[in-house]
Amino acid sequence: MNQVNTTESMEFKAEVQQLLNILSHSLYTEREIFLRELISNASDALNRMQFEMLTNQEILDPNVELAIRIDFDEEAKTITIADSGIGMTREELVENLGTIAHSGAMAFLKKLDAEKRVDDIIGQFGVGFYAVFMVAEEVRVSSRSYRPDAAAWVWTSTGDNTYTLASAEKADRGTSIEVKLKEDATEFAAAWKLEQTVKKHSDYVSFPIYVKDKVANQQTAIWQQSPSQVEEDAYNDFYRQLTLDFEKPLLHLHIVADVPVDIHSILFIPTQRERGMLRIRNDYGLKLYSRKILIQEYNKDMLPEYMRFIEGIVDSMDIPLNVARESVQSSRTMNHIQKALRSRVIKTLRELGEEKPEDYMTFWKEFGSFIKEGVSTDFAGRDDLLPLLRFQTSRSEGKLVSLADYVARMVDEQDAIYYILGDTLASVTSSPHLDPFKSRDLEVLYLVDPLDAFMVQSLREYESKPLKNVDDPDLTLPKTAADEALATEAAKVEQESFDHLVTRFKNVLDERIVDVRASKVLKDSPARLVAPESGPEHELARVRRFLEQDYGIPARILEINRAHPLIQNLAHLVEQAENNPIIDLSIEQLFENMLLLEGLHPNPAQMVPRIQSLLEAAAAKNLT
Numbered sequence: 001m002n003q004v005n006t007t008e009s010m011e012f013k014a015e016v017q018q019l020l021n022i023l024s025h026s027l028y029t030e031r032e033i034f035l036r037e038l039i040s041n042a043s044d045a046l047n048r049m050q051f052e053m054l055t056n057q058e059i060l061d062p063n064v065e066l067a068i069r070i071d072f073d074e075e076a077k078t079i080t081i082a083d084s085g086i087g088m089t090r091e092e093l094v095e096n097l098g099t100i101a102h103s104g105a106m107a108f109l110k111k112l113d114a115e116k117r118v119d120d121i122i123g124q125f126g127v128g129f130y131a132v133f134m135v136a137e138e139v140r141v142s143s144r145s146y147r148p149d150a151a152a153w154v155w156t157s158t159g160d161n162t163y164t165l166a167s168a169e170k171a172d173r174g175t176s177i178e179v180k181l182k183e184d185a186t187e188f189a190a191a192w193k194l195e196q197t198v199k200k201h202s203d204y205v206s207f208p209i210y211v212k213d214k215v216a217n218q219q220t221a222i223w224q225q226s227p228s229q230v231e232e233d234a235y236n237d238f239y240r241q242l243t244l245d246f247e248k249p250l251l252h253l254h255i256v257a258d259v260p261v262d263i264h265s266i267l268f269i270p271t272q273r274e275r276g277m278l279r280i281r282n283d284y285g286l287k288l289y290s291r292k293i294l295i296q297e298y299n300k301d302m303l304p305e306y307m308r309f310i311e312g313i314v315d316s317m318d319i320p321l322n323v324a325r326e327s328v329q330s331s332r333t334m335n336h337i338q339k340a341l342r343s344r345v346i347k348t349l350r351e352l353g354e355e356k357p358e359d360y361m362t363f364w365k366e367f368g369s370f371i372k373e374g375v376s377t378d379f380a381g382r383d384d385l386l387p388l389l390r391f392q393t394s395r396s397e398g399k400l401v402s403l404a405d406y407v408a409r410m411v412d413e414q415d416a417i418y419y420i421l422g423d424t425l426a427s428v429t430s431s432p433h434l435d436p437f438k439s440r441d442l443e444v445l446y447l448v449d450p451l452d453a454f455m456v457q458s459l460r461e462y463e464s465k466p467l468k469n470v471d472d473p474d475l476t477l478p479k480t481a482a483d484e485a486l487a488t489e490a491a492k493v494e495q496e497s498f499d500h501l502v503t504r505f506k507n508v509l510d511e512r513i514v515d516v517r518a519s520k521v522l523k524d525s526p527a528r529l530v531a532p533e534s535g536p537e538h539e540l541a542r543v544r545r546f547l548e549q550d551y552g553i554p555a556r557i558l559e560i561n562r563a564h565p566l567i568q569n570l571a572h573l574v575e576q577a578e579n580n581p582i583i584d585l586s587i588e589q590l591f592e593n594m595l596l597l598e599g600l601h602p603n604p605a606q607m608v609p610r611i612q613s614l615l616e617a618a619a620a621k622n623l624t
């Protein structure tokens with residue numbers, strides 16, 4: 001190629017200009033993090049180089065040490081960060097440092113405006129490189145790609161709206177970034193300052209970082225150490241470097257095994273699920289290493305999918321280095337590792353639940369839905385997950401309890417675990433279905449999360465106790481002393497007039513119900529809707545209603561309480577004044593009340609005119 005050696009001037013994209021303007025004119029106290037960002041880029045470039053070397057024969061300088069070198073000149077007030085990484089071609093310089101693909105800049109600026117600090121956030125938007133302009137008067141990036149035929153180029157900018165590109169003399173592979181320091185940033189042109197900053201922010205970078213001729217970082221991959229040698233702080237630092245989440249993780253697991261498969265893994269459970277849109281990593285998955293070489297950035301096979309909230313890395317000597325990324329998936333080694341990690345995660349969470357219930361609540365609040373997803377999807381491993389579940393119940397007084405807690409306080413003769421499905425806590429706590437359970441002291445799980453309806457399909461049993469929906473029409477509940485009193489009360493309405501009322505209900509409600517019948521269990525409530533058949537099918541209806549906007553719920557059975565004054569009065573009214581409009585209004589309203597309590601009412605506002613008529617009738621009645 002016959003390269004004309006001219007300097008070409010180009011403009012930054014508008015967002016980048018704005019970003020540069022702010023970075024170079026504000027005084028951020030954390031500006032030392034520019035070094036962390038440059039080192040992190042160098043380390044990425046070295047990782048990618050390492051990976052190329054596994055598969056690619058045609059490489060410039062194949063034998064050069066993979067390292068980062070920091071040099072400085074106190075008098076000239078410059079520092080230089082050089083790496084022997086993958087390098088950049090001219091096009092890559094333009095694309096990565098100039099014009100394209102920096103949609104992150106806008107998002108970053110917004111966040112910066114809110115947070116007023118750079119350090120936590122800059123790396124998360126793919127704009128870390130520009131942090132250098134907090135300390136730089138001018139930056140020169142000389143780079144030569146690893147491709148043997150690529151030429152070297154130099155990119156320069158003073159952080160205003162433009163940058164220049166020119167061909168350069170650079171014999172060796174990689175990138176060298178020369179920073180001319182601003183007057184007020186000359187402190188960085190000193191060995192101690194550089195060493196300290198490297199130690200603080202980049203200690204675990206897995207390539208040597210030389211400051212002049214001295215290695216300044218510890219470099220040992222922390223996961224290769226024995227867990228007893230690693231301090232808590234080191235895990236936290238590592239987590240931060242991995243995720244850029246500046247909140248400490250809720251817990252970490254350090255897993256080391258050498259037989260039958262070598263595993264060195266550190267897994268983290270974050271404290272929060274939503275860490276803003278800010279994540280350094282724009283996908284989920286574990287970092288997969290083999291012999292300290294990063295072979296996959298987002299491995300999704302090492303943990304079941306529902307554990308995607310977990311961050312971390314896995315390193316195994318037993319994963320062949322030269323495998324293609326796609327074929328990493330299904331080896332026996334991988335299976336083994338997956339099993340080991342999965343069971344360690346579950347065991348650790350179980351222990352957390354037992355030993356630190358408060359921390360466990362934090363976990364459950366943030367990540368409980370993933371566990372529920374697991375119960376629904378991990379058929380083979382479901383039973384392991386059940387101890388992790390937590391529920392509010394009719395007896396938990398706002399706290400969350402486990403299935404084990406529930407089973408431990410089951411009453412005599414109780415042979416099932418009962419649950420009620422609903423949309424909100426308020427609707428389930430006032431549900432008529434709970435009547436017979438309250439009077440018998442039977443605890444009921446409140447399932448009010450949309451995911452619960454899914455989950456309960458797969459959760460048919462816990463420790464050989466079946467789970468049963470309280471609206472199951474075939475429940476057999478222990479007898480109580482109150483049953484007799486109820487029967488006496490019910491007998492106050494004659495069978496014949498009760499039958500008339502039932503017929504009236506059927507006529508009014510017609511195809512909206514499958515049947516109307518006397519309830520055997522209701523005590524304080526006038527009525528309830530039960531499923532036309534038992535089993536999980538009708539619970540699916542709830543799921544479908546959630547997913548499909550205009551899905552109509554299949555009709556149910558209306559049970560009415562013959563011992564309840566409202567039902568009794570209606571029965572009398574039918575006998576005395578068959579044509580009184582209050583009868584049909586009340587039937588309609590009672591039915592809709594039940595829909596509402598079930599969370600099945602399509603449009604509660606529709607009830608208002610009818611309620612109004614009923615109120616008018618009640619007011620008129622009280623006048624006379």
Ligand code: ADP
Pocket residue numbers: 037041042045083085086087088096097123125126127128129130175
């Ligand atoms: P990020 O690292 O999040 O992608 P940066 O702004 O830090 O964002 O860097 C932008 C891009 O510039 C990198 O993705 C990479 O492609 C390129 N780059 C930066 N520094 C180097 C380097 N030392 N060697 C090779 N490429 C680099």
Ligand code: MG
Pocket residue numbers: 037040041123126128129
């Ligand atoms: Mg970066």
